[in-house]
Amino acid sequence: MSDYIDKEKFSLLLKEYVEKRDLEVSLGKPMPKIPDSIAQYIMDIVNNTSNRWNFRRYTYRDEMVSDGIFACIKAMKNYNISHEKDNPFGYFSMICWRAFQQRIKKEHAEQAGKESLMTDIDTITYSQQEGENARLDANETIMWYYDN
Secondary structure (H helix, E strand, C coil): CCCCCCHHHHHHHHHHHHHHHHHHHHCCCCCCCCCHHHHHHHHHHHHHHHCCCCCCCCCCHHHHHHHHHHHHHHHHHHCCCCCCCCCHHHHHHHHHHHHHHHHHHHHHHHHHHHHHHHHCHHHHHHHCCCCCCCCCCHHHHHHHHHHC
16 A cells, blocks of 8 residues: 555654654753654655545545645644554555545535525525616526536
8 A cells, every 4th residue: 555655664763763753852942843754754655645546537636635734734843752553654545545535514504605696596696787677597696607
């Protein structure tokens, strides 16, 4: 499944980073910058997850990728190296997957809101110019929206 990720190397890099992070945080210093090698692994996980068949055709895939990267970076502070199952690929893949699902839910809710506004009779009435005799039909409005 993850032939593009070297799990052992990724795990080793994360262990080194987490140990350094914990040491600096315990000394009262700010969290250190995430190394470029770890960031590249996260980018690979997010981009390859977005290319799966069930995420590929969304028009807002770029937003999904951005959300996935943000969620993985945010979850980096919670990564536990002493966990019995040392699988950083699975950890970050699941975080990315959930970020994608949240984006899809958010976009569907936004789309439903747009459709309800278009079919609302008061919105259609106010959208007409004064002196116009023609009345817009809700179905015509929806068809126009999908055509354009």
